[in-house]
Amino acid sequence: MFTSTTFDILWQRDVQLLFLDGLRVTLELFALSAVAAYALGALLAALHFAGAFCSGLVQAFVGYHRNVPAIVQLMVWYFGVPQAFPASWTGWTDAHLSGFFYAVVALSLNAAAYISEDLRSGFRAVSHGQYEAARALGLGYVATLKLVLMPQAARAALPALVNQALSLFKATSLAMAIGVADVMYIARQVDGATYATFASYLVPTVLYLICTLTLMACGSWLHTRLSAR
Amino acid sequence: MLDILERFGLSLLIGQFPHGPLGGIALTLAMSATALVLAFPLAILVALAREATWRPVRRAAAVYVYAVRGIPLLLLIFWAYFVLPLLTGLDAPASVTVVAALVVYQGAYLGEAIRGAIRALPPGQAEAARALGLGYWRTIYWVILPQALFNCLPSIVNQFILLVKDTSLAYIVGAHEATFAATQINAQLLTKPLQVYVILAGIYFLLCYTLSRLSRMLERRVVRRRARPAASQPSFSEASA
Numbered sequence: 415m416f417t418s419t420t421f422d423i424l425w426q427r428d429v430q431l432l433f434l435d436g437l438r439v440t441l442e443l444f445a446l447s448a449v450a451a452y453a454l455g456a457l458l459a460a461l462h463f464a465g466a467f468c469s470g471l472v473q474a475f476v477g478y479h480r481n482v483p484a485i486v487q488l489m490v491w492y493f494g495v496p497q498a499f500p501a502s503w504t505g506w507t508d509a510h511l512s513g514f515f516y517a518v519v520a521l522s523l524n525a526a527a528y529i530s531e532d533l534r535s536g537f538r539a540v541s542h543g544q545y546e547a548a549r550a551l552g553l554g555y556v557a558t559l560k561l562v563l564m565p566q567a568a569r570a571a572l573p574a575l576v577n578q579a580l581s582l583f584k585a586t587s588l589a590m591a592i593g594v595a596d597v598m599y600i601a602r603q604v605d606g607a608t609y610a611t612f613a614s615y616l617v618p619t620v621l622y623l624i625c626t627l628t629l630m631a632c633g634s635w636l637h638t639r640l641s642a643r
Numbered sequence: 644m645l646d647i648l649e650r651f652g653l654s655l656l657i658g659q660f661p662h663g664p665l666g667g668i669a670l671t672l673a674m675s676a677t678a679l680v681l682a683f684p685l686a687i688l689v690a691l692a693r694e695a696t697w698r699p700v701r702r703a704a705a706v707y708v709y710a711v712r713g714i715p716l717l718l719l720i721f722w723a724y725f726v727l728p729l730l731t732g733l734d735a736p737a738s739v740t741v742v743a744a745l746v747v748y749q750g751a752y753l754g755e756a757i758r759g760a761i762r763a764l765p766p767g768q769a770e771a772a773r774a775l776g777l778g779y780w781r782t783i784y785w786v787i788l789p790q791a792l793f794n795c796l797p798s799i800v801n802q803f804i805l806l807v808k809d810t811s812l813a814y815i816v817g818a819h820e821a822t823f824a825a826t827q828i829n830a831q832l833l834t835k836p837l838q839v840y841v842i843l844a845g846i847y848f849l850l851c852y853t854l855s856r857l858s859r860m861l862e863r864r865v866v867r868r869r870a871r872p873a874a875s876q877p878s879f880s881e882a883s884a
Contacts, residue, residue, distance in 0.1 A: 481804075481851035482844045483811035484820060490844055493829065494837035579714070587715035591815060598717060611725050619714055619722075626713035 423610045424617065432618050441625075443517060443596060445585040447547060449578060450522035452561075455529025462534055472530065472585030479527030485588050487524055492516040492592040517589035525582045532578060536571030537563060569640050576633030580626055587622075596623055644838045651828045655846065666819035668846060670738065674813065674820060675806040679799075689754030690761055691783065703755075711751035717812055719744040726817045735817040745809060748795035753802050760795035761787060794865055804851045807843050811847070814835035821846060835846050 423429045458475065462466045479487065492513060499507055540563055548558040568575070590599035597618045605614035648655075658666015665673065682699065692704035711719075723744040728734050735743075736809035772782040792799075825843040829836050 477852065478844075478848065481808075481848045481855065483808040483810050483822070483847055484842065485814075485849060486844050489822075490825075490840045497837040529731060570725075576666075584715040587717045588812075590717075598715070598721075601721070605725065611729055615718070615721055615726055618718060622718060623710065623713045629710070630709070633747040640779070 415461035419495075421498075421504060421604070422611055423604065423608050429604055429608075432604060433560050433597065436595060439594065439622055440586050440596040440598075440621075443514070443521065443589055443594070444583050445519045447521040447525060447586070448582055450518065451525035451529055451582060452575075454522065454526035455533060456564070458526060459529035459533035459537065462530065463537070467607045476527045476531055479524050480531075482519070484524050484585050488517060488520045488592055491520040498557055509601050513589065513592045516519075517586075517594050521582060521589070523625055524585070525578055528581070529575065529578050532571045532574035533616055535574070536567035536569075539570035540566045561630045572637055572640060573633070576629070576636070579633070580629050581628060583626055584622070594600055645841060647828070647832070647835065647842060650823075653829070655821060655824050655842075658824060664819060667824045668821045668850070670818070671807060671810050671822075672819040672850075674738055674742050674745070674810045674818070675803060678745035678749060678806050678810075679753075679803050681742070681746045682753055685750035686753035686757050687788070689750055690720065690758035692810070693754065693758050694761060708751045708755060711748055716744065716748050716809055717815065718746055718814055720816060721749055723747075737816045738813065738820070739817050741810065741813040741816065745806060748809070749802060749806060752805070756798040756802065757791060757797055760791040760798070763794065765789055794869065796865060797858045797862040800854060800861060804854045804858070807850055807854070808847065 458472050462472045463469070481504065495516075496504070496507055496511075544562055545558060548562040551557075553561065586596060587598040589596050590602070591600070595603075600620045601614050604617075605611050608614070655667045658664060659668045660666065660669065689704055689708065692700045695701050695704070717787065723740040724737065727740065727743075742776065759822055768786055768790065769782055772786040777785065810818075810820050811822040813820050814826060817823065822843065825839055829839045
């Protein structure tokens with residue numbers, strides 16, 4: 415029999431497999447959203463410097479994503495946006511676009527807004543003379559950005575960028591609200607099925623701590639490496 | 644969208660109050676404000692402990708901060724909601740347990756903000772206070788905290804914005820705040836999720852954007868005050884002259 419503080423379930427093969435599956439979904443969510451978020455964040459930061467119109471659009475994008483809770487953004491994407499699709503699409507979208515897909519979209523857009531802001535303040539830390547010198551040496555706008563400004567800005571923004579990775583990893587837990595079977599969702603399922611509440615929530619706590627502490631350690635390793643140059 | 648606001652605006656704003664429990668945006672704000680007020684003393688203690696001279700205290704505070712930074716708020720809310728009642732035998736309503744989780748969470752983040760402000764003060768402040776014969780606690784209370792807390796006013800407002808956004812997670816354990824109210828309205832209407840959630844997003848945007856303007860205004864004021872040269876501040880000799 416089970417009581418709420420029993421740990422027996424942790425030695426059951428099917429429970430272990432469930433949690434492993436949940437961990438895989440969490441890691442996939444994080445990896446896909448992180449790649450999309452950093453790429454889009456860099457693009458947004460670059461767009462910010464490409465004229466008043468573009469910068470206004472980026473500011474609106476950033477403003478929305480910073481001032482609305484991430485979970486509400488998830489709900490807008492998962493429940494709201496499909497309603498705006500034309501009727502002829504809905505058969506295809508219902509069949510092919512899962513909660514996982516919308517979670518990746520919402521999480522990466524959200525993180526991209528924060529990342530673009532961090533990169534932008536990284537850019538501001540690079541002196542304007544760097545830009546002028548690169549242009550004077552004959553580099554074009556894109557080459558200047560890629561070879562001169564981006565590497566320096568990334569170094570200045572590194573601590574903030576690592577923090578965003580950490581936030582994004584933790585934010586993947588919100589996907590359970592739209593039914594994505596990540597590790598948090600599994601914990602709730604296991605708790606519901608076994609009533610071993612303490613053990614059910616201890617597992618994700620340990621798993622999250624292992625992943626996030628690893629991320630923090632990688633961040634400080636990168637920081638010492640880059641600032642040593 | 645306007646008809647939704649007209650029909651459900653009041654329940655989004657205050658829930659079933661005064662005929663039932665407080666809900667909606669009013670509860671969102673009440674929960675955020677309570678969490679901030681309760682997290683504040685904890686954050687000050689965490690900041691002081693992180694800067695303490697005695698190593699075990701510093702270690703313990705660091706473990707707390709890193710553990711909280713390492714787990715999602717949602718998980719803390721689950722611990723507070725499902726596990727704490729089992730361990731303590733207490734049965735509190737959802738909004739109270741969420742506030743408890745938020746206090747633990749914000750204690751770490753606000754604590755780091757306050758610690759940053761303390762470290763940003765010139766060391767001469769503490770040294771002068773100690774040289775004048777003030778003890779540790781008096782130095783903290785009369786010299787360090789008044790300056791540090793003023794300087795981190797903008798970050799305190801920023802933490803409040805985070806709290807307002809974080810209370811939205813409370814709907815998962817069934818506290819009747821704004822996000823919960825919106826999901827209820829969505830369940831009643833069934834066919835208009837986009838409008839309902841855009842309204843909800845708009846409400847949060849208005850709230851948090853206004854607060855972030857306030858934070859920026861405070862920041863300008865703090866910077867101006869810190870930039871003011873010491874000579875232009877009224878001194879005792881001028882006052883007595």
